[in-house]
Amino acid sequence: MKTTLSLALSGLLLAVAPAALAARSTADVLIRHATVVDVEHGSTRPGQTVVIRGDDIVAVGDDKTLAGQWRAATTIDAKNRYLIPGLWDMHVHFGGGPALIEENKALLPLYVAHGITTVRDASGDLAEQVLSWRGQIANGQLFGPQLFTSGAKIEGLKPVWKGTLEAGDEAGVDAALDREQRDQVDFVKITDSTLSPELFLYALSEAKKRGLRTSGHIPMALTVGQAVDAGISSIEHLDYAFKAGVKEEAAIAADFAAGRIDRAEANRRLSAGFDRDTAMAAYRRFAALGVAVTPTLDGGRILDFLDSEPHDNDAYLAYIGPGLRKTYEWRVERAAKATPAQIQARHEGYAEVAKVLPMLQQAGVNIMAGTDAGFLNSYNYPGIGLHNELKLYVREGLTPQQALVAATRAGPQWFGTLHRYGAVEAGKAADLVLLERNPLQDIEATRAIDTVILRGQVLDRAALDALLTEAKAKVAAWDAGQTR
Template identity: 85%
Template sequence: MKTTLSLAISALFAVALPALAAPSSADVLIRHATVVDVEHARLQPGQAVAIRGQDIVAVGDDASLARQWQATQVVDAGNRYLIPGLWDMHVHFGGGPALVEENKALLPLYVAHGITTVRDASGDLPEQVLSWRGQIAAGQLFGPQLFTSGAKIEGIAPVWKGTLEAGDEAGVDAALDREQRDQVDFVKITDSTLKPELFLYALRQARQRGLRTSGHIPMALTVEQAVDAGISSIEHLDYAFKAGVKDEAAIAADFAAGRIDRAEANRRLRGGFDRDTAMAAYRRFAEHGVAVTPTLDGGRIIDFLDVEPHADDAYLAYIGPGLRKTYAWRVDRAAKATPQQIQDRHAHYAQVAAVLPMLQQAGVQIMAGTDAGFLNSYNYPGIGLHNELALYVREGLSAPQALAAATRAGPAWFGKLDRYGAVQAGKAADLVLLERNPLQDIGATTAINTVILRGQVQDRAALDALLDATRAQVKAWNAADAAD
């Protein structure tokens, strides 16, 4: 009898022990959050998220997790909307060595706008950006996670600075060797002076080496040729539009042979778009896993400068004087346009923008990217991504599709969806807490309450302090620039 009683008491304690066990320790516990499941476009209210170091270690029912976890810092989300960190998949740093500090000052702007990762698509400061990438990863520099292509691959004596020049296959091989020594995250290939055959050779060789690629496709080639050679992402929506032109191959051949110039080639392209041709091309993109980064807003800014001037934008207070000066050449060129050229610009934007929902329909991975940085007039680091997303919805995507383009498409392209793109245990603690539901209104991405970057909480006061510090620095630079 006594033995039976002892066994019963032991069994009772065995059941009770888990409930009495000490709570697990976390660094941050977010309570009362509405988690946004971006993948399935649904909300999960009443959730808590436990963070340890740079990792999400638990997500679940708020009351349950509050019993299971204790944390050094507790964030009351107040039923606000928690999304994965935003990714800007096309940015630039550049303007020459004199503008290194002005470029570095852009890094906090991304974080202050909920952007926890950026993909640098090459400028003329490749060594500096590679250095920043390492410093950020090591916790020595504050900024978003940084992926970079390093120096772009180009032909001999190109327009763009900061390039690896290649005039033959051996030159391409040497450039790719350099990229691998620099451990770049992908390879950027542009077409200022690079021979078309070397462009394709570079794509094929990069693919053989296991390197992702993006670039500007030469006019003398079809987009299909670049896809077949292994390009991983197509930058700028204009190239996707070009792929939908019925006689694209004939135009490319005429341009390559010198029978037409670039202006005539563009005129024929604008008049030759065919929906059936386009959908076939876009399905091919999807089959080959080729993503498209539209960078829609950058083009729109220039196309509509006549009716939407930006010289008095409040956001210019965050952009250094040297970077602002790099805006001038595109602004000046746009100002010289004739009324007919302005009308053509407006019409061309509408033509190109109409491609966006077609890509989505075909199953193409659309990656949100801005083209923000030097040279690209009024295309601002930080707020630019939110402007880009607003255009996606205006031009035919749903709010959930636009949100996925900025949270899941980038990680998917880099093969990192196991680490990013969702609020789940095991993912990186890169998160943004919003005041409103972004699945209903994409404009909600601008209503940021808190950003969590690599597990570190930046509340609204901290984010405002980042903006204030950048504005103060730019003000000082402006004063020094005026005194020179």
């Protein structure tokens, strides 16, 4: 009797097991035994399973519970490694002219190889190509990070910068904004090479009326507050945030506009006039109005300290094409001509500007990690540059968590897409980075990358190394072609 019953039960279990297996939900990727980093709150959750279907995270939870509910074609054993949202570089450049299109295009995989799943192009002279790359990446036709771009920048007539939309009056600004909207740019970049202060403010206000985000280089003849009043959305480079903290900024701007002082004297007075109370009032206003700041701290530091920290033998130059390397020369040559007094002033200037970073954090400003990497900006490397930037943020007073927020959540906040990015949660994009160490304890852990997941595609360490190898091989071939 017992034997018959046992056999019957065994048969029943065999019949049920395949049905139970079939009832498990199907995903594309399971990441098991992960320590999920909650960047927003600065905490970790060990023993998690993350479920990915397509380019979406569909579930996150305790491994013991969740892993039994899902099956997937690919399962990653994270082995307690640390899982963070993909990194964002919110200030990069592509440019150098049509001859360098392929060299610029070859930079895209470098970002991914360093855990950067989104970049914001702040304009160069290859606007049409970058706009095309944006669409190709979104459609899966081109490999690279998610790409946001300003398209061509808005400038005055006959500016220093190439590839711009030139405007000499309000009608010219209107036409430029019409073009930006036809190109469906993600934001508008406005610079001050030859654009008059009045037209700069007009461009900001008109862009705001059209619902366009803006960033730019603020003319010396204006205060930063005037640009904020006109509607600027992000302030690029920490120097402008420093300028906003100068008590006599308005008087200096007026004197410059009237021709009573030149740029060198204006900068001297700005450097001597910083006031903490003035700065904090300005920064609190940035925060209240949602104006972000992209420090691009490392780019300036590289040039400021070339005398004591040379980069001409950097190993990373092997990933940068010969044409792009050549664009570095003019800044390097200019820095090399500095007198000892000018070099000392550069060092002191860096320290003066860097000290405002924790003040911005204290005031609640949205600090967006951005590098200024790309052509012209000497030794400011696409990919590794963001990790150098984050290291400086911590060195200059931010916590590792605050630096990580700047590189994972600040960009989505500015673009209004925090519902989609900036956390390892169900409903978010499957743009993730698996790290060997805890970045909340040491920000340099962002360099210790085991795996990158880009729009649901898994790139393990071997695949990431292959991207780097391929990039280096392309550069070697270009170099060889030049020496024949």
